[in-house]
Amino acid sequence: MPKVVLERVSKRFGRITALDEIDLTLDDGEYSCILGPTGSGKTTLLKIIAGLVEPDSGDVYIDGKRVTGTPAEKRNAVYMHQNYALFPHLTVSQNISFGLTARGFEEEAARRKASEVLEIVKLGEWANAYPRELSGGMQQRVALARCLATGARLLLLDEPLGALDARLRLEVRGELSRIAEELNLTVIHVTHDQSEALSLADRLILMRNGRIVQTGSPEEVYFKPNSVFSAYFVGESVFLEGIVRRVDGRVVTLELRNGTIIEALSGDGFNRGELAVAAVRCEDIKVGGGPLTARLKEINFLGSFSKLVFELPEGLKITANIPLSRFIEEEFRIGASFQLSIPRERTRLFKQPPMGLAGEIEAV
Amino acid sequence: MPAVEAEKTSRFRGIGRRVISRLDKLSEEKTVAYSLYLASIVFFLGIILLPSLLGILLKLDTAMNVVTNPELLNRSFSAVFSSIIMAGIVSALDVAAGLPLAWIIARKKYRWLNIVDSLVDFPLIVPTVILGYSTLLLWCEETPFSIIGFTGVSPGFITVLLLHFAFSYPVVVRILAGKLMDIEATYEAAARTLGACPFTTARTITIPMLKSGIIASLILSFARSLSETGATIMVAGSFENGPVFIKKSIDAGLVPPMVFVSLVLIVLSILILAGLRLFGFKFRMPFRKAYRIEAALSREGVTRVRDLSAIIIFLFLVLLPACFMVLARMPLMLSYGLLGEIFTLRGAWSTYWISVLNSYVIALLTTLINVVFSLPTAVIITRRKLGGLVSRLLEALSTTSIIMPSVALGVSLSLFWGASGISDFILVLLAHLCITYPYMVATMVSVLEDIPVELEEAGRTLGGTPFKVFRSIVLPIAKYSFLSGVILTFTRSVNETGATLAVSKTFKTVSVLLVEWVKSPDMRVEAGAGTLVLMFLSIILLVIFRYIYTKGGGGLA
Ligand SMILES: Nc1ncnc2c1ncn2[C@@H]1O[C@H](COP(=O)(O)OP(=O)(O)O)[C@@H](O)[C@H]1O
Ligand SMILES: [Mg+2]
Numbered sequence: 001m002p003k004v005v006l007e008r009v010s011k012r013f014g015r016i017t018a019l020d021e022i023d024l025t026l027d028d029g030e031y032s033c034i035l036g037p038t039g040s041g042k043t044t045l046l047k048i049i050a051g052l053v054e055p056d057s058g059d060v061y062i063d064g065k066r067v068t069g070t071p072a073e074k075r076n077a078v079y080m081h082q083n084y085a086l087f088p089h090l091t092v093s094q095n096i097s098f099g100l101t102a103r104g105f106e107e108e109a110a111r112r113k114a115s116e117v118l119e120i121v122k123l124g125e126w127a128n129a130y131p132r133e134l135s136g137g138m139q140q141r142v143a144l145a146r147c148l149a150t151g152a153r154l155l156l157l158d159e160p161l162g163a164l165d166a167r168l169r170l171e172v173r174g175e176l177s178r179i180a181e182e183l184n185l186t187v188i189h190v191t192h193d194q195s196e197a198l199s200l201a202d203r204l205i206l207m208r209n210g211r212i213v214q215t216g217s218p219e220e221v222y223f224k225p226n227s228v229f230s231a232y233f234v235g236e237s238v239f240l241e242g243i244v245r246r247v248d249g250r251v252v253t254l255e256l257r258n259g260t261i262i263e264a265l266s267g268d269g270f271n272r273g274e275l276a277v278a279a280v281r282c283e284d285i286k287v288g289g290g291p292l293t294a295r296l297k298e299i300n301f302l303g304s305f306s307k308l309v310f311e312l313p314e315g316l317k318i319t320a321n322i323p324l325s326r327f328i329e330e331e332f333r334i335g336a337s338f339q340l341s342i343p344r345e346r347t348r349l350f351k352q353p354p355m356g357l358a359g360e361i362e363a364v
Numbered sequence: 365m366p367a368v369e370a371e372k373t374s375r376f377r378g379i380g381r382r383v384i385s386r387l388d389k390l391s392e393e394k395t396v397a398y399s400l401y402l403a404s405i406v407f408f409l410g411i412i413l414l415p416s417l418l419g420i421l422l423k424l425d426t427a428m429n430v431v432t433n434p435e436l437l438n439r440s441f442s443a444v445f446s447s448i449i450m451a452g453i454v455s456a457l458d459v460a461a462g463l464p465l466a467w468i469i470a471r472k473k474y475r476w477l478n479i480v481d482s483l484v485d486f487p488l489i490v491p492t493v494i495l496g497y498s499t500l501l502l503w504c505e506e507t508p509f510s511i512i513g514f515t516g517v518s519p520g521f522i523t524v525l526l527l528h529f530a531f532s533y534p535v536v537v538r539i540l541a542g543k544l545m546d547i548e549a550t551y552e553a554a555a556r557t558l559g560a561c562p563f564t565t566a567r568t569i570t571i572p573m574l575k576s577g578i579i580a581s582l583i584l585s586f587a588r589s590l591s592e593t594g595a596t597i598m599v600a601g602s603f604e605n606g607p608v609f610i611k612k613s614i615d616a617g618l619v620p621p622m623v624f625v626s627l628v629l630i631v632l633s634i635l636i637l638a639g640l641r642l643f644g645f646k647f648r649m650p651f652r653k654a655y656r657i658e659a660a661l662s663r664e665g666v667t668r669v670r671d672l673s674a675i676i677i678f679l680f681l682v683l684l685p686a687c688f689m690v691l692a693r694m695p696l697m698l699s700y701g702l703l704g705e706i707f708t709l710r711g712a713w714s715t716y717w718i719s720v721l722n723s724y725v726i727a728l729l730t731t732l733i734n735v736v737f738s739l740p741t742a743v744i745i746t747r748r749k750l751g752g753l754v755s756r757l758l759e760a761l762s763t764t765s766i767i768m769p770s771v772a773l774g775v776s777l778s779l780f781w782g783a784s785g786i787s788d789f790i791l792v793l794l795a796h797l798c799i800t801y802p803y804m805v806a807t808m809v810s811v812l813e814d815i816p817v818e819l820e821e822a823g824r825t826l827g828g829t830p831f832k833v834f835r836s837i838v839l840p841i842a843k844y845s846f847l848s849g850v851i852l853t854f855t856r857s858v859n860e861t862g863a864t865l866a867v868s869k870t871f872k873t874v875s876v877l878l879v880e881w882v883k884s885p886d887m888r889v890e891a892g893a894g895t896l897v898l899m900f901l902s903i904i905l906l907v908i909f910r911y912i913y914t915k916g917g918g919g920l921a
Contacts, residue, residue: 047821050825051824051825052821052824052825071392071394071824072821072824072825073392073824073825073826073827073828073829074392075825077825078825078826078827079821079822079825081818081821081822083818085816085818085819085821085822086822087819087822087823087837087841088841089837089840089841090836098823098826098828098836099826099827099828101832102823102826102827102828102829102832103827104385146826147826150826150827152827156825
């Protein structure tokens with residue numbers, strides 16, 4: 001059963017460190033999502049597991065067997081390329097048969113198996129088409145079918161939904177998790193789309209600059225981000241910089257740049273006078289009632305919820321998300337004054353990042 | 365199909381399959397891959413590079429004789445200079461005039477253009493020396509254009525230019541057309557819908573994608589112009605470039621000029637070609653805007669004129685010289701009733717048929733061996749298997765044997781192998797390997813450069829061994845370019861004379877025989893007939909080959 005372990009895996013390309021001492025353990029049958037901005041080393045990590053890139057140092061184990069140095073075709077792990085890499089000169093059926101004939105299937109048997117797999121992805125009648133005749137969504141499904149047909153139990157998907165339109169993405173998302181479940185596959189799915197990761201993952205791995213920032217269930221990462229970057233990259237947050245004015249047990253009082261006072265709960269030891277960053281989910285900010293007075297600057301209607309941008313004195317901006325029901329009931333007028341509150345039990349406090357708040361979230 | 369036959373083919377298939385699966389297994393082993401790389405490098409160093417250079421390296425000390433003799437030194441430098449200038453002009457003209465024709469062939473709008481496509485290989489079939497003789501007849505001695513008042517030019521710079529253009533042009537068109545066919549027309553369509561006129565599209569999209577092909581073309585035509593000896597002497601008049609000077613000195617019993625001039629030519633051209641590769645790949649077409657003139661150049665009238673002039677250039681400057689010798693001798697041939705005699709296998713004609721057989725055996729072996737050894741070399745070069753430095757070095761050095769004047773190469777080879785007592789057959793084979801190896805490597809490199817690495821990765825991760833990935837993905841995708849590499853190698857081997865003559869006096873290929881006939885006054889008509897037959901044979905062979913290749917080899921999954 002495929003269980004994947006990486007031990008201190010590093011990879012450099014010239015002066016760029018693509019991966020920096022990665023340690024990772026993924027269980028059998030688990031659906032993991034690697035989430036991270038472009039250039040964070042996700043593809044490199046996946047290719048190292050697939051055997052398409054050799055690490056400079058460190059080891060990879062699949063099923064308890066050390067596979068470092070084993071060529072890709074012998075790993076029983078199949079990598080699906082970002083833009084599918086369908087073979088342009090082969091038909092859909094031949095594309096899918098490729099992995100089978102490579103494994104010693106006779107042509108006839110391979111073709112039969114290919115048509116079975118094509119049924120799984122619902123492309124039965126396209127067996128004799130060439131890739132260029134298919135739409136993006138169909139190409140994606142062919143690429144997936146081609147991987148599934150190999151019978152490999154470990155599926156490495158590099159941004160599999162990246163090239164699809166939003167609607168299709170949702171559809172295929174459901175499909176993916178159904179197939180993974182049915183065939184009992186271990187899947188590592190790379191994405192830079194947080195909602196994809198949150199909805200699919202049993203385990204979420206957040207990467208940045210060649211390092212793993214946080215791993216855990218989607219809920220863990222969402223509710224307990226361990227850094228400003230986590231809070232920024234997963235979910236939507238408002239970040240407020242300030243100076244710690246008081247520490248009273250777990251309650252920390254923070255004075256913002258414009259003099260506004262907010263409170264947060266924190267287990268970490270903060271000291272008075274220290275710089276800190278508070279992070280609050282946009283949907284946790286209460287609009288109507290509360291100590292902060294703010295003016296409504298902007299409304300973004302997004303269907304199921306709306307994004308309201310408020311301005312505190314001295315231009316400090318706070319974004320609050322409110323559900324549709326509320327948006328219909330009440331009148332929100334641009335320019336009007338509102339009272340806001342930031343619930344302290346939902347506010348997470350982080351040490352000031354070394355490069356400042358901007359450095360932490362703009363470098364992305 | 366009768367049962368016995370069916371059984372036979374299925375047994376045949378079974379064996380084929382077993383061989384393939386053995387190769388698959390083997391290719392999985394890293395040690396096998398690296399042994400293959402090692403073997404190809406050893407082949408390159410031991411069979412191609414060292415023997416080509418050794419004659420020069422052994423006599424290196426004599427080069428001083430040239431340096432200390434101001435007159436020889438002067439002549440040497442002016443010869444080198446002429447060579448480089450000529451090669452530069454020829455390769456530039458080749459690409460400028462070859463690109464439009466390659467385009468016509470690759471994006472065929474009309475069926476009749478298939479004829480042009482087949483005719484392009486035609487001049488490659490003609491032995492170069494025959495082409496030289498033909499050029500001389502056409503432009504100087506028996507020019508048919510006297511009807512329109514053109515009385516011919518005297519042999520010199522112009523005739524050499526015409527000759528070099530004629531023999532290198534087909535190579536360039538082949539490479540570029542192969543490339544263009546491998547580039548999907550979708551990119552062009554995309555650019556067109558984005559509002560770019562055809563000319564702008566070509567400049568900003570297609571030609572940049574074609575870059576590796578253009579560079580390969582420049583390199584091959586440059587090198588070929590530098591090294592050709594036999595035919596050049598025939599049309600040179602008082603013009604003297606490197607090879608002509610070397611040949612004259614050798615005939616006068618002087619070896620030092622060969623050493624010195626070859627050395628300078630090799631060093632200079634390696635530098636020039638390395639520079640071309642380096643800057644050529646870095647060079648980007650300015651992208652900024654679509655110029656107004658481009659729209660004008662894209663108008664139908666203009667493109668028609670362009671296409672027409674490309675075809676006219678090909679017909680008059682390339683195709684006509686290639687067959688003029690045969691045409692000019694045709695009336696005599698007919699009146700002697702020679703054509704009937706050819707198949708009688710009597711007298712001179714039995715020698716002829718043996719030499720044809722010799723040529724084809726040598727060409728076949730040369731092509732096979734070169735495919736086997738130049739592929740791993742091309743993989744090392746393009747995929748940086750042994751690091752960037754090895755790739756660069758290998759690529760730069762791989763052209764050495766075609767930069768060298770072919771006489772010098774021949775002399776060098778016979779010095780290297782001469783003492784070993786190997787048969788003339790092997791000697792000729794070795795010489796042909798040296799001469800065609802760079803063609804094969806250059807085309808393979810440009811093939812591999814254009815295959816997206818991701819397709820190979822996909823093949824590997826799906827469980828394909830390196831050999832399976834190569835045979836069912838890389839090869840079919842690049843089949844046109846691969847085919848042109850094979851054709852180039854094969855035809856070049858058939859029409860080679862200079863080096864063949866230099867390494868063996870007894871083993872006669874058909875080109876060598878035809879050259880002898882051309883030079884002896886009472887065999888000139890036979891020479892015409894022989895050339896004609898050779899052309900026919902080669903055309904038939906090419907057509908069969910192409911048919912098998914496009915029908916069979918391509919689609920194997
Ligand atoms: N073959 C390569 N050569 C040079 N640099 C590379 C190569 N592959 C990746 N990189 C670099 O390594 C870093 C990580 O790349 P990648 O793994 O593709 O990130 P991601 O998939 O997260 O976008 C990037 O800075 C990228 O430029
Ligand atoms: Mg990536």
